[in-house]
Amino acid sequence: MSEIPEAYWEMIAPLIERGRVLLEEGESLRPIAFVGSSENRSIGTVVLSTAAGDVQNTSAEEVRRAAYRVGADFVFTIMEAWGLPPDKANKYQAILEQYGSIEASPYAVDLVSFALETRQGSWVAQIEVKPKGISKRKKTFGEPRFRLFAESTEGFAALLPPPMEPSEGSSALH
Numbered sequence: 001m002s003e004i005p006e007a008y009w010e011m012i013a014p015l016i017e018r019g020r021v022l023l024e025e026g027e028s029l030r031p032i033a034f035v036g037s038s039e040n041r042s043i044g045t046v047v048l049s050t051a052a053g054d055v056q057n058t059s060a061e062e063v064r065r066a067a068y069r070v071g072a073d074f075v076f077t078i079m080e081a082w083g084l085p086p087d088k089a090n091k092y093q094a095i096l097e098q099y100g101s102i103e104a105s106p107y108a109v110d111l112v113s114f115a116l117e118t119r120q121g122s123w124v125a126q127i128e129v130k131p132k133g134i135s136k137r138k139k140t141f142g143e144p145r146f147r148l149f150a151e152s153t154e155g156f157a158a159l160l161p162p163p164m165e166p167s168e169g170s171s172a173l174h
Contacts, residue, residue, distance in 0.1 A: 011036060012076045020141060023139045023141065024139070025138065026135070032047055033059075033076070034046075034078075035067040046063050048062075064161070067159055073118065075115075081113045082101075082111065083111045109128055112129055117158075124147060126144075127142060127145075
């Protein structure tokens with residue numbers, strides 16, 4: 001399976017569009033995780049911490065707890081990030097050593113990063129943020145192209161609780 005199942009796409013497409021609208025209105029995207037149930041058609045939110053310290057593990061644990069509480073079958077994260085253009089990606093380590101971070105380097109590219117974790121697989125997309133018109137505050141991004149991603153076991157991975165027993169009358173996801 002290489003495409004996001006339709007039931008999930010229907011739930012995350014409006015979230016992607018809302019992120020675009022916020023950027024186009026001059027707002028920043030707060031790093032956020034949406035935990036949801038495709039069966040119940042419900043979504044909860046967890047604002048991800050960007051404070052210093054053990055951010056990745058702390059936020060990941062908060063998402064895991066929220067996903068468990070709501071019996072989530074998907075977690076969808078949206079966050080702004082810094083990346084490198086394709087022609088500089090292979091120099092990642094050297095750039096980190098020279099500048100201390102990607103953001104501090106002259107090669108930094110402003111991105112929006114999306115990740116969808118489901119029981120059927122995980123999909124990721126990163127898309128460059130561009131200025132909207134001549135505004136210095138307003139930005140936008142095009143349509144993200146998600147690709148199936150091999151599961152990782154560190155950081156923001158394995159966020160879903162163990163699957164619940166199927167309820168009587170529940171149907172398979174299409």
